[in-house]
Amino acid sequence: GDSVTQMEGPVTLSEEAFLTINCTYTATGYPSLFWYVQYPGEGLQLLLKATKADDKGSNKGFEATYRKETTSFHLEKGSVQVSDSAVYFCALTSMFSGGYNKLIFGAGTRLAVHP
Amino acid sequence: DAGVIQSPRHEVTEMGQEVTLRCKPISGHDYLFWYRQTMMRGLELLIYFNNNVPIDDSGMPEDRFSAKMPNASFSTLKIQPSEPRDSAVYFCASSVGRGLTYEQYFGPGTRLTVT
Numbered sequence: 001g002d003s004v005t006q007m008e009g010p011v012t013l014s015e016e017a018f019l020t021i022n023c024t025y026t027a028t029g030y031p032s033l034f035w036y037v038q039y040p041g042e043g044l045q046l047l048l049k050a051t052k053a054d055d056k057g058s059n060k061g062f063e064a065t066y067r068k069e070t071t072s073f074h075l076e077k078g079s080v081q082v083s084d085s086a087v088y089f090c091a092l093t094s095m096f097s098g099g100y101n102k103l104i105f106g107a108g109t110r111l112a113v114h115p
Numbered sequence: 116d117a118g119v120i121q122s123p124r125h126e127v128t129e130m131g132q133e134v135t136l137r138c139k140p141i142s143g144h145d146y147l148f149w150y151r152q153t154m155m156r157g158l159e160l161l162i163y164f165n166n167n168v169p170i171d172d173s174g175m176p177e178d179r180f181s182a183k184m185p186n187a188s189f190s191t192l193k194i195q196p197s198e199p200r201d202s203a204v205y206f207c208a209s210s211v212g213r214g215l216t217y218e219q220y221f222g223p224g225t226r227l228t229v230t
Contacts, residue, residue, distance in 0.1 A: 043206055043221035103219060105158045
């Protein structure tokens with residue numbers, strides 16, 4: 001079945017460092033890809049998404065490019081801030097019969113940014 | 116919009132007791148999802164509804180769990196009887212439309228502790 005694999009955390013960085021969180025997927029068909037972020041004590045919120053190959057999603061300085069040839073959707077940010085400390089989830093939408101879809105999440109990667 | 120609303124935010128109960136978690140989706144959204152998050156198993160989809168009808172409940176762990184959606188603005192997840200292994204954060208999410216591109220909006224979650 002469809003699945004998402006993301007790098008294990010925690011990832012610990014100093015403020016202003018470059019961030020990469022790797023995400024690869026396995027899917028039949030052409031899924032949409034998402035990055036969700038979960039701040040401490042809160043629910044998940046959408047960070048960015050890409051709906052077709054070579055699309056780049058971007059938001060709040062974060063970027064990810066939908067790479068069909070490598071089945072990847074790596075999250076990057078050029079200069080992280082302490083406020084970016086959170087858990088990041090890579091996800092894809094998987095289609096079921098009847099046109100219904102559901103999100104398949106990776107295990108999450110915890111990011112800790114220190115001043 | 117107020118976003119997805121969940122209540123209570125925290126629930127502590129004793130083993131064997133009935134627990135009811137509540138969710139109000141975003142107005143106009145026709146999909147509603149219940150997830151469970153634990154350190155060991157990550158994010159698990161329990162059940163989801165479309166237009167108040169359960170579509171896929173294959174993630175519901177056992178008969179002790181039940182979910183209802185009596186109308187478009189309210190859903191409950193009930194555990195009876197509760198067990199310590201049910202301790203987790205339970206999230207409700209909603210979305211609009213079908214297909215691969217629609218994002219899900221998550222509530223803040225209910226942290227359940229069963230002693």
